[in-house]
Amino acid sequence: MSAAHDEEGRFNLSAWALRHQALVVFLISLATAFGILAYTKLAQSEDPPFTFRVMVIRTFWPGATARQVQEEVTDRIGRKLQETPAIDFLRSYSRPGESLIFFTMKDSAPVKDVPQTWYQVRKKVGDIGQTLPQSIQGPYFNDEFGDVYTNIYTLEGDGFSAAQLHDYADELRTVLLRVPGVAKVDYFGDPDQHIYVEITNTQLTRLGISPTQLAQAISSQNSVSPSGTLTTRDDRVFVRPTGQFTDLNALADTLIRINGRSFRLGDIAAIKRGYDDPPVTQMRFQGKPVLGIGVTMQPGGDVIQLGKALDAKMTELQAHLPAGLKLAEVSSMPRAVSRSVDDFLEAVAEAVAIVLVVSLVSLGVRTGMVVVISIPVVLAATALCMYLFDIGLHKVSLGTLVLALGLLVDDAIIAVEMMAVKLEQGWNRTRAAAYAYTSTAFPMLTGTLVTVSGFLPIALAKSSTGEYTRSIFEVSAIALIASWLAAVVLIPMLGYHLLPERKRQAHEPDDHEHDIYGTRFYRRLTGWISWCVERRFVVLAITVILFVVSLAGFTLVPQQFFPSSDRPELLVDVRLPEGASFEATLRQAQRIEKALEGRPEIDHAVDFVGTGAPRFYLPLDQQLQQPNFAQFVITAKSIEDREKLARWLEPKLRNDFPAIRTRLSRLENGPPVGYPVQFRVSGDDIATVRGIAERVAATMRANQNTANVQFDWDEPAERSVRFEVDQKKARELGVTSTDVSSFLAMTLSGYTVAQYRERDKLISVDLRAPKNERIDPSQLLTLAMPTPSGSVPLGTLGRMRNDLEYGVIWERDRQPTITVQSDVRGNAQGIDVTHAVDRQLAQIRSTLPVGYRIEIGGSVEESAKGQTSINAQMPIMVIAVLTLLMIQLQSFARVLMVVLTAPLGLIGVVATLLLFGKPFGFVAMLGVIAMFGIIMRNSVILVDQIEQDIAQGHKRFDAIVGATVRRFRPITLTAAAAVLALIPLLRSNFFGPMATALMGGITSATVLTLFYLPALYATWFRVRGDERDPRPAPSEHSGN
Template sequence: MLTGTLVTVSGFLPIALAKSSTGEYTRSIFEVSAISLIVSWFAAVVLVPLLGYHMLPEQQHHDGSAHGPDVYETGFYRRLSGWISACIERRWVVLGVTAVLFAIAMAAFTRVPQQFFPNSERPELLVDMRLPEGASFDATLREAKRLEKVLDGRPEIDHVVDFVGTGAPRFYLPLDQQLQQPNFAQFVITAKDVESRERLSHWLESTLASRFPTVRTRVARLENGPPVGFPIKFRVSGDDIATVRGIAEKVADKVRADARTRNVQFDWDEPAERSVSFEIDQLKARQLGVTSEDVSGFLAMTLSGYTVTQYRERDKLIDVDLRAPKSERIDPSRLAGLAIPTPHGPVQLGTIGHVRDTLEYGVIWERDRQPTVTVQADVRGEAPSIGVTRDIDSAMATLRATLPAGYRIEIGGAAEESMKGQTSINAQMPLMIIAVLTLLMIQLKRFSRTFIVVLTAPLGLIGVVAALLLFGKPFGFVALLGVIAMFGIIMRNSVILVDQIDQDIAAGQPRFTAIVGATVRRFRPIMLTAAAAVFALIPLLRSGFFGPMATALMGGITIATVLTIFFLPALYATCFKVRSDERESRAMDVASSETC
């Protein structure tokens, strides 16, 4: 029991040691599971026998002994014994059917929807409003006020909080926080319940599109797991901004072409911020005795102002600034007519240079020191974002092949974070394997027996795939953690059964009889513990976060337990070449018969 418990705990090791934000987010699963399993083992070996001694009555047989009739001589156990014997006699058929089922499950796994983390079941909705680059704080505030009036009186809403010029503070750990920007506003809308949240979300999407056509908006639920923002992202990087944006437009067309996507956006816009600059003709400026410093100081004083003195009012000093009238400051075309004073007299700016009035990028995002445009989108309904991302990426194979040298398209969003999380988990798998094998070798003392136990672990994947497809659940990161832990649960049952077989053989029973008898005697405890685990997971089925994991575990444990009862005896008999005619013969020396 202790070895089985420690093997189960070892199955959670990759979760505890994963060096990623995903691992940090899910580490508590290992901590809670490990503590619970170890405490339950202490209760099983200390508390349960004590309670049984004091609470269970001692049953007296008719002959005065304390032993009643053999429960394994009932009709059910006789039939079970016959089924197990048939599996051993037709071992190659059993092994072949199991291998075929496993191959079918692996092929069917490609049809299981892929997911990173599900959306939160909290009642909040996030509404992002992003005006064009260069928009003022006042303009953003006006649009936010308009949306407040639109939301006023909606029956689904409990309360609303909006933030103008910045995003909401981190009131929720996985919140995707936004940078401070004057053209950005974020609303946190708390609905009365989850059903109201969904109705409100659909209404908001259509209302914002019709009543705020010039504002980029996004309606999103809160996330679970590491924050990713838009679930679908493709990054386009290169040296030239214009070329990068051209490629990004083509990527956006590919994303829009998929009917499962919506709200396709770029993370930074076309040039929209007005920029006024003055280019000096240095030759003419030197001829007229004007330096670049003179021009810079004059323009700074004209446009921004220059403190010339201070005015005292009681105990306060107030700066007095000198600058040009507003009409000259807001009209760039009038700058050329301004006269800059020099020792030789005033000189018009237009005679020593010219004014350039252009539009510039308000924001330029770079990645690895290269301009990078991110094409991002949401998914419609409950479409699996990872599957959608992979399909779109496959559709861009031709586009990737025609990219200029030095330009690249990378996957981001939920697919990238999922890959990072799985990579961090996979990096710790060797340690888990070493820990499990060490425990098994200590308990079983033979590599062949350890091989048998380990070979039963993947059988749970048959049930995992079947359950996920049957109930239409996605396979996400949390479900992956459940599957890894399931391997430990399956191997625990196998350890108990193999150890019982070895004990019976060591006691002198024929090997065939020992395999059948040990399996029959361990049938009830193995099935009851599996059933208890399955029933304990039922309350989690309706959970948006743990539902896929519960479905995967229930299917995997159920199928693996049944296969353990019938597959493991056949595998044991195959490895040790147990003959059918050994039912009545004495057990031979195990060491001389081991071939695996």
């Protein structure tokens, strides 16, 4: 036999490795060293990267009602956007003066098509620009909606104005942008500066001028317009007239010419510098307004290294800040990632230790050491491939490494166990190593590829959920293929040097093979397997009954999309009625701040008034700017403190703040969902939609597992005062509706008439009335309005009428849509509660008018999208598995038999999930799909062993029993390694349910492989009980 070929002359990779040990050692050492180096360079993040396929289009139309905005802006833009090929759906809201549209691409759209789609969106909206109202501002496009702020800091100081904080923040931003890895720096809670020109109604009346005249005069004085160029023989000379405002004194000294008279602006109006009034948003920390500074990382960066660089830079900057000015870190992804990675690395270390112990105890020290040495080599090779394929370390890839640890030793155990058996039977090391390759390499390869194929639907799934979990396939495939290569190259070489040869007894002939299966245990095992084959129909019947029971029991398993995160933050959403002012929202936020003071569980808390928190966490369900909304981000000291705080805070909010809507929630895993239970009611008429939504809400409240049932928008609640102009009287006085609107706009909220330029900043110059004329609607009619015929009381031009209008109109695909949403109580799962409520809605659905519908949203909808994308790829997985099995077994009957064993793992899955009360979620579903591959892997190796025995002349009954007995030790050892290695994952919220399911499934599959599969094989191929020798089946030549 050639050193690189087996006894039949075929190439043998294990024999080749033994022949070229120096080269193999060099290559393995090189790969291991590069793998260790690659591991130190792997990008680290909290969550796997996935693409947000959402763009936000925002448009402002000052003075318009929500209905006008909906009809003339939102609907027109939405109609055009529906022509975009990649669109999934539009979700929009229209508020007084504001339109906002969320354009969501199809989940199946390739990532490379996202930039092109955003270009198409901008182009299509630009094409209809001339059909939108002339006075709109925008539309503005935000295609960075999914950007995550790796670090958020607060800048605050007693005695420092908002403008001073902004100037210091600009200096900090300049420095931070130079830090390697920083992409951009944004501000939060940074109010815009304004210069207010306040003139009383009495002054306007005395001077006989209108707000429009005054605004035009100020604007013309401050305008920048071309003044011409002097062209000489040699050059050009630009002419620049002065007159633009350079400071507040210059503005006050401005001469205003109206109706042939000149006025100094400072003599007729009060000029002051200030900020947004009323405020728009505010970020608060420790009960004070602060300026937030958010840092985002460049794509593909290492968040840990960025965190270290930012920490060093912030320490340096803090030392150079003026006295009293303080920087504080309120959100740090690097620290969260470091904790997450450390936790998972601890789990990896525990899993490695478990596998080592299993190998050493079950195989013996020398045999176990062969497996032990291979583990770091395979892990290093996996890290090297992860680096080459740009797969970073995050919760999904690290959890998959733990999962793979129990599987990557399977091939090593099979190979070394086969080699050890042959050595115990008296073979020499070289022959034993070569035989291990000949008998197991290709069945192992088929089994490995079948297992990898089990993860294939994850890799091919065209959805954000599939994108989020894709590294489960990538890491598993790399680790398992690397483990097979180690099993056929490294393991034989290690076994050659570490495994002992059995000393041949003097009385034994040279060709004698020692029977290692003659022990009492193996005799009993042989008897049990023989009994199963003899009473095959009983075994099959029991198995079928257990399978049917497990299918029925599966309906009792709680269903889940993704579990909540292990991060210590709690979110508190505060929502006041539509129409509530920013000041009212701020007062409620301050009350909650007081309630949280001194709580020992809290590390720190920050709140955002008038808007939601910026995206400090990738799957955050981000809330945008709304004056009646505030959001708290409370960081507890630990997970235990988070839960303790939640138990105290939930009733506190409910009892002490009954007049406002509050929601306490934890951060989510997976794509953002929001409320776990959601039903959308859509139709053309808002009143009808609201009536249906009320019935849906009543049904939801009747369910004992729902809590905090809410609508995403309320009844008409925006208080408005309509001034109905008497057109006849207005014409007599020579005024128009525009003149009235301009007068009211200046009197109430003011409007921008010019811009003041200060270095690189443009500051709005706003004309308005003093505060005492802006806060009492009852005084409006007594105000004198200038007209060409002289000033007259506003009341002579019309009358006031109080009214209510919608503060917001939500739509989905251009139809008014109300989402009825709720949280769940206790340990109830959103998917289960949603399905329970949905069944109760059947009667309401049957009575819906034509064109109206109730749709499921929330976790059920997102889970269905993910499952649909996975199921769509299942045929490819099935084809791949069948092809691999056919190549190996080359028999339709045997392939079908192996495939039929796969679903039986559900027996153990259902039993363990019910026993431990774990939900069956999306990640668990992926694990179960992969488990089918693991089961078929063991089955194909056993079936192949049976076929080998039959081909060597064993009677069929003996071949079934003998092959199963010989496969017992490697099957049970690999199962033990796989199951026990999953123990560290039980602590993980994310992987815990999958680990539980796999532990039960693999355990039951092991039993089925050893006892059910022999019975199935005997039944399938009609093996008779008399097809055996009188001697024990696994003796002598049974070592094959």
